[in-house]
Amino acid sequence: MSSTNTPTLADRIEDVLPQTQCTKCGYQGCRPYAEAIAAAQAGINQCPPGGAEGVARLAALTGQKVIPINPVNGMERPRAVAYIDEALCIGCTLCIQACPVDAIVGAAKQMHTIVPDLCTGCDLCVNPCPVDCIVMYPVTETTGWDAWSQPLADAARERHDFRAQRLRRDAEENDARLAAKAVAKMKAVDALDPATAADEAEKERKRAIIAAAMERARLKKEAAQQEQQQAPQDKAAKENKPE
Numbered sequence: 001m002s003s004t005n006t007p008t009l010a011d012r013i014e015d016v017l018p019q020t021q022c023t024k025c026g027y028q029g030c031r032p033y034a035e036a037i038a039a040a041q042a043g044i045n046q047c048p049p050g051g052a053e054g055v056a057r058l059a060a061l062t063g064q065k066v067i068p069i070n071p072v073n074g075m076e077r078p079r080a081v082a083y084i085d086e087a088l089c090i091g092c093t094l095c096i097q098a099c100p101v102d103a104i105v106g107a108a109k110q111m112h113t114i115v116p117d118l119c120t121g122c123d124l125c126v127n128p129c130p131v132d133c134i135v136m137y138p139v140t141e142t143t144g145w146d147a148w149s150q151p152l153a154d155a156a157r158e159r160h161d162f163r164a165q166r167l168r169r170d171a172e173e174n175d176a177r178l179a180a181k182a183v184a185k186m187k188a189v190d191a192l193d194p195a196t197a198a199d200e201a202e203k204e205r206k207r208a209i210i211a212a213a214m215e216r217a218r219l220k221k222e223a224a225q226q227e228q229q230q231a232p233q234d235k236a237a238k239e240n241k242p243e
Contacts, residue, residue, distance in 0.1 A: 009062075010038040016057040018148050019157040020049045021100035022122035024074045029100065029160070037062065045069050049121070051076035051144020079147035080121040080136040082114045088133035095125035095134060101159040120156050179217055186210045 007015075014034035025046040027033040036042035037058065044058035045067045052069065059066045069076055082103075084095070091109040103119040106112030116139075126134050140147040189207050194200035 008038070010035045012061055013037050013058065016054070016061060017047060017153070018049045018054065018120075018145065019153040019160065020120040020122050020148075021156070021160050022049060022120070022124065024048050026073065030157070043067070043070060046073045048074035048076055049079075049144070049148065051146075053145040057145075076143045078138040078143050079140045080123070080138045081116050081119045082121070082123065082125055083135055083137050084112055084114055085133040085135070086111050086113065088131050090131055092130060094128040094130065098124045098128045100124060100163065101156050102163050103159075118156075118159065120152075175217065175221065179214070182210055182214050182217070186214070 010031075011034075014031055017030040017034060019030050021029045023029065025033040025042070027036055027042070033042060033046065037044060044062060044064055045055050046069075047054050047058075048069055050057070052066075055069065056066050058064070084104075089106075089111050091106060091111060093106065093108050093112070095112060096104045096106060100122060101118060101120055103115050104112055104125065105115060121136065123136050126136065186207065189203060189210065192199075192203050194203050
């Protein structure tokens with residue numbers, strides 16, 4: 001949502017997408033796809049889960065003509081839910097990492113399972129599985145929005161956004177731990193009292209390694225902060241671009 005709380009075109013487009021976060025549109029989720037449509041960088045027919053009705057919704061919102069789903073992105077199909085063969089699961093957690101809506105529960109080296117009511121059918125968990133223990137089972141005969149609903153989309157969107165926030169927080173906390181560890185190591189190295197020239201050279205070598213690691217971490221943090229600051233400006237520029 002924009003800073004003035006007035007929904008932008010990208011906001012309104014995102015609101016009518018099914019929020020499966022399947023990336024079949026060619027973008028890393030429904031929000032990037034919505035922004036691409038708003039910026040006239042993507043067609044309104046790239047969302048197979050939304051199907052023909054989804055295209056009609058987007059056409060009505062953007063003033064474009066209704067067109068068929070682009071087969072390059074896939075075809076409109078019945079909604080499916082992932083299923084894990086628990087006898088084959090090795091607990092690698094790759095499927096958990098791939099799921100955009102936290103619909104898989106389990107732990108490292110422990111059996112995983114799908115929560116059917118939370119699964120959006122995105123099938124992003126299938127390919128990462130190294131033992132091919134995940135299959136997609138159709139759970140509806142209807143397709144597109146007839147197989148989905150706005151409450152399901154809203155719930156999936158909420159889980160996706162919560163997961164994204166959690167991952168960012170985890171990354172920031174991990175970076176902070178590594179930074180504190182590097183500072184402690186540098187203090188330990190600085191406290192060394194070399195007895196020989198060889199010891200002094202070894203001390204400087206360790207200091208150089210730690211200093212390089214700290215500099216990389218600083219540059220990474222700085223780049224992330226610049227990206228966060230630039231994102232609203234880029235978004236505003238796209239939304240204000242004349243059609």
